Amino acid sequence: MPIERSTYKDHVVKYIYDGMRENRYKAGEKILESHLAKELGISRAPIREALADLVRSGLLEYKPQVGNFVTSLSSIDLIDSYIARGVLEGFAVAQGIDSFTEEELKQLEEMAHKMGTFARDGKHKALIDIGQEFHEKLFSHCTNGQVVLFTEQLSLKLHLLFYKHWARVYSPKEICDRHLELIDAVRKKDPVLLEQVIRSHYFDTGLKIVEQEKTNINTMKGITDDN
Template identity: 30%
Template sequence: MKSKPIERHQTLREKILETIREAILKGNLKPGEKVAEPELAERFGISRTPIREAFRQLESEGYLTVIPRKGAVVAALSEQDVQEYYAIKSILEGYAAELAADKLSEKELEKLEGINDKLKQLAEEGDVKSFYRVHNEFHDLFLKASGNNKLVELIQQLGMKFNRLRMASLSVEGRMHISVAEHDKLLEAFRRHDGETAESLVKKTAAIGGKVLLESLNQAEGGQGKKSILEQRIDV
């Protein structure tokens, strides 16, 4: 009897999350712009409690900043944010890939190949949302294979905080196909149990991503009217 309200609450929460994420990624909500609780409450016909819960999650993902007595506003991303994120990502994920190369079993390698095959299909279909979810499965598998639980926890926390960047990057035209090709190269290194190459590939991908994002941010600041880097055509 009590399961129905809970199920409905979760469904509404997911709809709220998706609505706000898409509005930010498409540029309909700009950095610094307030996300109004009353409008969302009226749109979904619900109280403000599930909306505030959604705001907290979106804040943890880097989409919003919740300011006391003011409410939620769209978070801005600075040059320092990008530099720090990719510097840490490069080191942590590179190390995880090196560890995983020595420990991945044949079964796990086959699973990684199967996941990447699915990603190829999703890239052809242009299904960014599903691609993002399956893309995370690919990375989670080799991260966990590293055998270092604290390392995995740190990487996942970092990824969640910059979920907004990662989702936006996969929305760029051609980016999903590039991601699949990068995975193919990484899989080759994993099959050879070549930790040094696996680490190098992951670090290279992160370094390029950081560079392109910084270029996008600098171009936006020097252009006509400042735009969020999420409104730029980026490739990470």
């Protein structure tokens, strides 16, 4: 089943990305170039370029002369990434704090309430989508291209590796309240406070996901030794 034409590399990137979303690649697993090449009916050259791209975005890790492996973030890496995102997004939103209109804030509030509702109704997909939209809107006033770039990079990585957790780490009420808190901080036009709120938002989320992962592992494999 060969791919549509345009430039193979991008297709391959998307193919692997989707594969990771559908859990067809497990963390730490090795990705074989020749395997993909046969699977997609193309040569190894575009495959290699795609893999290099994914290494660049942090989704794969590369060992010279050995191969590419699906990134498995340690707890430390995970929390670091969430912290970094908090720092960047905090700055981004704070920088544009004055350009938010009351109408936008109302929209954001509405979205926060919707998120609570979706969470209560177990509509995880809708919850995740609107969560993404919420943060994009918050972020939309940032004019700093470099900050946007880094944040998108982090967002991509974290979204892919941990979007399954998002709906479970907070209770529906918590989800709604935490996002309303962000909006209030924007309303107060206090950049320092706002940055602090956003940073702790992401820091807490990172921590909770790590905790949940740990308990998951324990319940799945029985209580193993903690190396």
